[in-house]
Amino acid sequence: MLSVQQLQINGRRDDLLPATSLQARRGELLLVAGEGQDQRTALALALSGRMKPSNGVLSWDNNSKTKKIRLASALVDSPGVNEPEQHLSVRDLVTEDLSLIPRRYRGALLSKPWLKINSFEDIAGLWVEQLPAVRRLELLTALALADPATDLLVLDSPDRHSADPSAWLPRLEALASDAGRPLAVVAVVSALPDNWAGPAAVIGNSVAHPPEPETVEVAEHAPATNEQATTSPSPAHELQDEASEPEFQDLQRTAK
Template identity: 80%
Template sequence: MLSVQQLHVKGRRDDLLPSTSLHAARGELLLVCGTAQDQRTALALTLSGRMKPSSGELRWDGRGGARAVRRASALMDSPGVNEPEQHLSVRDLVTEDLALIPRRYRGALLSKPWLKVNRFEDIAGLWTEQLKPGRRTELLTALALANPETDLLVVDSPDRHSADPTDWLPRLERLAYDDGRPLAVVVTVSAFPEDWTGPAAMIGNSVHLSAPQESRILETEDAK
C-alpha cells in the first residue's frame, strides 16, 4: 500500500505541491485532482520517488522513504519529464524503455519480438505524436509493466491527451483490478470524470475522500 501524509514540496515562491495526504492499495485506482499541471507533475514525481519532498511522510508497504517507493513504482507520461518525444518512433521508444528495465529481468527483450507479443506491430512504424490517446495509454502502460518489480503505477495527467475518459480510464481500471497482478494505480487529473465514484483525492487536501465528497467540497468553495 502507498501511504502519504502531509506531503509537501516547496517552490521558489509558491508551494510546488501543497500539503497532500492520500493512500492507494494494490487493486485500487485512485484519481487525484489538481487544476495546475505543475502541481500534478510535482505530486506524480514525489509519489514515484523521483522528487524529494520538503516535508511529510511517504511509505510503501510500511517502508518509508523515496527509495522503497521508487523501486516499486513506474512513472508514466509525465510532461517535461518522461513523456515520449514527439519525433520518436514507437519502435525506438520501445527499445529505449526496455533498456531501462533492471538487467536481471531484461534478458533478451528486444523491441521487435516485444511489439509482436504485446500486439503493437500495427503501430511500430508510427511516430509517438501520431498515436491515438487510447493506444498511447495501452503502449505506455505495457512498457511500464515490462518490469516485474512494478507494483505502483503513477500516471501524470492522461486527460491532457483527451477529454474523453474512455480513452484512458478503462485500461487503468483493468490494470488496477487485475487478479493476476493487481496494481496500486494513482492518476493525476485536471478534473474528475462526471460519473467517477471510486477513490479520489484533491491536491492540497489532506483528507482521503470519495469523488462525491470532493464534488461537494468544490461546490461549497465555488459558492463562497
C-alpha cells in the same frame, strides 16, 4: 499500500505542492485532481520517489525509504520529465525503454518480439505523435509493467491527450483490477470524470486554514419605553409627591 500524509513541496514563492494526504491500495485506481500542471507533476514525482518532499510522510508497504518507493513504482508519461519524444518511432521507443529495465528481467534488447507478444505490431512503424490517446496509454503502461518489480503505477495527467475519459479511464481500471498482477494505480488528473464513484483525492486537501476571528456583538442600549418613562418619575416629581404627604406638611409647620 501507498500512504501519504501531509505531503508538501516548497516552491520559490508559493508551495509547489500544497499539503496533500491520500492512500492507494493494491487492486484499486485512485484519481487525484489538481488544477495546475506544475502541482500535478510535483505530486506524481513525489509519489513515485523521483522528488523529495519538503514535509510530510510517504511510505510504500510501511517503508518510507525513497529508494524503495522508486524501485517499486513507475512514473508514466510525465510532461517535461519522461514523456516520449514526438520524433521517436514506436519501435525505437520500445527499444529505448526496454534498455532501462534491469538486465535480469529484460532479456534481449529487441523490440520486434516484444511488440508482437504485447500486440503492438500494428503501430510499430508510427511516430509517437501519431498515436491515438488510447493506444498511447496502452503502450506506455505496458512498457512500465515490463519490469516485474513494478507494483505502483503513477500517471501524470493522462487526461491531457483527450477530453474523453474513455480514452484513459477503462485502461487504468483494467490494470488496477487485474487479479493476476494486483497493482496500485494513481492517476493525477485535472478534474475527476463526472461519473467517477471510486477512490479520489484533491491536491491541497490537507492545507491548514487559520480559524476565522470571532465576532463580538456589542449590545446597544435600548431607549426607554413609554412605560418606563411613566413609571420612573423625575426628581422634581418626587419632591412634589413628598410635599403632598402629611408627614412632610407637619415638618413645614414645625419649621415655621
